[in-house]
Amino acid sequence: MNDAETVRKRSLIERWFPVRYLYLRNGDDVRACALGSGRQCMIAVVAVLFSGWTLIASGGLILDLVTNARADEAVIRARASSERVNADLQARLDTAVVRMSATTGSLDDMALMVERRHAALTTVMSMFRGVDGAETALRPALPQHSATQTPLRRILAVRLDQERLIARAEAVAQTRAERLRLAFRLAGLNPAAYSASGPGLGGPLVEASDPKALAAVLDVDEAFAVRIRHAADNLSDMRRLADAAEGLPFRRPTQARTTSSFGVRFDPFNHHPALHQGQDFAAPLNTPIYATAPGTVSFVGVRSGYGNTVEIDHGRGFKTRFAHLNSTAVRPGQQIALGQRIGAMGTTGRSTGVHLHYEVWMNGRPQNPARFMKAGDQLVQQD
Structure with missing residues (x-):
């Protein structure tokens, strides 16, 4: 029975993905490359994953555009x-x-x-x-x-x-x-x-x-x-x-350019889709990093994958995390003011280059830092 099911599955895959030939011509030389059912199936899976990721990214972009339009209307x-x-x-x-x-x-x-x-x-x-x-x-x-x-x-x-x-x-x-x-x-x-x-x-x-x-x-x-x-x-x-x-993390940790946003992306190491829980900023080594709101330093040290990390508790259930730092300038339990320097940008931990990985957490859940920085920009315009 198992052999019959296996044969049936194979015939179904071969019916959807029959063997196709790709002909490459170079002058009088013609070469044929066969695309088997398995290879075509793999290509189809990659295409579906890429389409899904494109739809999710497009949905996020459309949501941001709608939010900005509503804000302007207000x-x-x-x-x-x-x-x-x-x-x-x-x-x-x-x-x-x-x-x-x-x-x-x-x-x-x-x-x-x-x-x-x-x-x-x-x-x-x-x-x-x-x-x-x-x-x-x-x-x-x-x-x-x-x-x-x-x-x-x-x-x-x-x-x-x-x-x-x-x-x-x-x-x-x-x-x-x-x-x-x-x-x-x-x-x-x-x-x-x-x-x-x-x-x-x-x-x-x-x-x-x-x-x-x-x-x-x-x-x-x-x-x-x-x-x-x-x-x-x-x-x-x-x-x-x-x-x-x-008291909320509305300000920017650095004025450096954004290289990776919050959401699903392809992991730079294994190239598989994964949730990116923060926002990345790239700048030269030892670029100063600043606190985005007043609070109390709750952690300074090395976290797996994050490298040198500083975490600040802002109260009301809010916490920020600054990772891949080259050096830190604060200690646990220290009271931090808005805009105070907490460290310098680096590439420690699971990192492919010099950058800051910045996270905002609310009640134990990661939030999109870009939304909080947009709120901060709105407050700066008001001032």
Whole structure:
């Protein structure tokens, strides 16, 4: 029975891959090369593996292109939303000027309202202290009062500047928070999981969740209180995401060129398909290597296949690995700052030339370092 099955299998293979002849001619000399069933079968297997690898690589490239396109669309939508808000604000301000110019209300009441709004604005502006560019963007307009202006016109001018400031505060906080959320998405992380943790801003802006309650606390109208709360919420998210981003490996270990990316590739030693769990960078011997985030050195030494290796624990389940180093400049247990030199590029371990093998791990699983570096590039553009 086994012999019959073997004969049947052979006949099936020979039917799919009959013997073919390849004729090579050199002048009058003609040579024939026979391609047997086994050799054709081997060629077919190699072709299938190569096609599969091509499909996987093409899929990864298409996924990266789609991710970048979505990121660009998110920035465009945020910009369009900001422009619509500004246009709506201008329309409301024009209406308010006309209404207030025609009012017969008391100047004292209007002045009191402006003073209350000014106190609330002072609270909001103090929250933006330390935010890059916020001081210039949120600077009050210089008063341009003339001798012929009435007190009503002066109060109107102050109120319009207050409207401009709260609108700018909303835009600054929303834009910064949205860019940070985009950076986390580029890294494949859920921004909500990081903005929900960490200390809040505190005070009435956080404690008073109801608009009416916040308006009562700040002693301003409800509409103005809602806008203040919106700016405060975005600013709170921005600061929490910014604090989280400072501890994640978003920066580049070196500015050297990439020679091999994360994913399936042919092993340079046995030429078989294998998962490459990191990203390789090539540069001259002893090129400095830098920490991509602050953390604690958890390992310094030789690992099988990796050669001289440095591993850093960044907390929150993140770890980075730097392999094939020629030398190391840190020790286990040492606290590392962002951008600190940890070693020099080499070719130790299972290596075919001078390069850095860089890995990013999250909760025990290898991640694509390119996504984290794209997130870091997004943060650098924001700065």
